[in-house]
Amino acid sequence: MKILVTVKRVPDPEQKIKLKDDRIDLSAANWQLNQFDEYAVEAALRLTEDARNPATRLGEVTVVSLGPAEVQQQLRAALAMGADKAVRVDSRDEDLDADIVARTVEKLVRRDSPDLVLMGKLAADNEGNEVGQRLAGYLGWPQATFASIIEVVEGGKALLVGREVDAGVEMKKVRLPAVVTVDLRIVAPQAIKNGRTPPDHAYPEGPRYASLKGIMAAKKKPIEELTLAQLAIQPTLRVRTVSVRLPPPRKAGIKVSSVQELVDKLHNEAKVI
C-alpha cells in the first residue's frame, strides 16, 4: 500500500502565546510536529509493516509538508520513525490557508497516485480541521474523518474505518483510494489491523520513539524540494487574518458559603440559570 501522510510543524502548544502588531509572535516559537500528524505517521507505519518483522516494509510511506526550510527537522523526525521519503513544498506559513494546502496536496496526489492519504484530523495551531475534507472534495475521493480504528478489508481494496462520533463509534467502509484523517485513539495498541500483522498483536500505546538507528538512517533518506509554482498553485489566500487578540484574562474566583447563595449569584449576577 502506498500512503501519503501530510505533516505540519506547529509551535509548542505548551508555550505561552505572545502577540506583536496584532499577530502571534512566533520568533521564539519552539516548533514541533503536529501531534495528530505524528499519529498519522504512526498509523501509516502500522499499515505498511508486519509487526513481527518491522524491518520489512509492506508498502511505502511518503511524508509531505508545506513550509520553510526549517520544516526539514519535522520531516526528518517522521523519516526517523520509519517513513520512506519526504516532500517539502517551499512556502511561508503566512502565505498559506487550508484551501491552498488542500490544492497543493491534491497536485501531489495526482502526480504520485497513492492508495491512501492519511492526515491528522487537525493542526494544533489554529485547529482548522479543513484540509482533509477539502482534499477529498477536490480529488472526488471517499473520505473518513476522525478515525480511531482502521482495518484493511477486501484484500486491500477498501478500509473499514471506525470514527468517533458523539453517540459512539461509527463504522464506515471506504474504497481505496481514499482520504482518512485520524484522531488520537488511532495510536491505541490494537487500533490498526492491516491483514499481515497478527490481529492479536498489541503495539505500545502512542506513536513510536525513533531509535538512534532510525535517526541516523533518516539522514540518508530523500527529501524532494518543490515550490508552489512548480505545482502550478495560485497562492491566492481565501482566508485573511485581520487581527489576533488574546481572550480577556479570567477574573479571580470567589467562594460562596451556601448553595442558596450560589443559585442566587448564578441567577441574578451571571444570569445563566
Next chain:
Amino acid sequence: MTYLFETDEHQALRRQAARFAATEIAPHAHAWEEAGEFPRQLYRRAAEAGLLGLGYPHQLGGGGGDLTHVLVAAEEMVTAGHSVGTVAGLGSHGIALPPILQLGTREQKERFVPPVLRGERIAALAVTEPGCGSDVASLTTRAVRDGDSYVVTGSKTFITSGCRADLLTVAVRTGGPGHGGISLLVIEGGTPGLHVSRRLDKTGWWASDTAELSFDGCRVPAANLLGGEGMGFAALMMNFVTERILLAGQCVAIATLAHREAVAYAQQRQAFGRPLCGFQVIRHKLADMASRLAAARALVGEVAVRHIRGEQPVALAAMAKNTATDMCSFVCDQAVQIHGGYGYMRQCLVERLFRDARLYPIGGGTREIMNEIIAKLEGY
C-alpha cells in the same frame, strides 16, 4: 544550552529521550522517589524506546551510537524525567555490561547482554565491599576454583540495582593479594548462596535500590569468568573513565534542572512588592550558577569528544568529574537557597536534587581519589 559537539542527530535523540521521560517518568517521579523504587516494567519501556541500548553494538541488540549519544539522552532523561534515582537505576547496566563486552567471549556476550538491553533482565556491578571502596585492589571477596565452578564467599555493598539484579558483574579475588589477584565473575540473581542482606537507605537517589549483598559459598559456573583470572582490575579501571564522564554528565543535567527550577521560581515568587528576580542579589546568584554550569558543560563535552576520538583522557575525566560535582553541589545548594523555606520541603524538586547531588563527589571514585589520579598522571 547544549554540548558543542552536538549534531542534528543528537538534537533528534534529545527530543525522543525527553518525550520518553516526560511521558513515562515525570508523572510518577515524586511517588517513585518516595516509594524508593520504580516499576520493573520501565526497563522494558525504555528498551522499546531504544534508550537502554544506546552505546551498545547492533549485533548484541544495542542501539549503536557512542558516548556522546549516551550523554545527551541521559541528560534529557534527568531534565525531562525529574527523577535522578530512576535514571540511575535504569542505567545500572551502564557499568555492569562494559566489562562483559570487553573481556567476555562471544558466547558470554550473546548470553548476557541482549536480554539486559531488551529490558528483560536487570544488570548491576558489584565491586565495593564493606571494608574496601576506593582501594579496589584490597578487596577480599574470595572465589575458589572447585571443578567446573567457583565458590564465592564474601560481601559487597552500595550496589545500585543490587536488590533486584538478575545479573551481577562481581569483582572477586581468585589469586594472591593486590590488583593482580582480581577477576570478574558474572553471577546470576537467584544463585544459591547469594543473598540480599540489606536494602540500604540513602541521602538521595531514593528511586534506585541499593543493596548490600552476601555470598555464602555461592557456586558459580567457571564459564561465567570474564577473560582470564587476574584480568579484572584492568578492565574495571578502563571502564571507570567512561563512568566518570557519564557521572559528570549527570551533574550537568541535575544542575541544569535545578537552575531552571530556580529561575522559574525567582521570576514568579514575589517579595517586597516585586519578583525575586527583581533583586540584584538573586539575579547574580542565578548568573553564578549559569556560569559554573556552562564551564562544567564545556569541560565534560571536551573530555567526551577526546574519549570517542580514542584518546585515554584519564586525568581530564577526573578533572571533569571534580569540576562537575563541585558545580552541581553549588548549583543545587543555591537553588534551595533561592526557594527559601519551600526549598527545604520534601515535595520540592530542588530539595530532592540537593540530596541527589551529594552522591557525586563520592560515587564512581571520590573527589580525593580523582585528585590522586590527577596528581599521579601529572607527575607531581
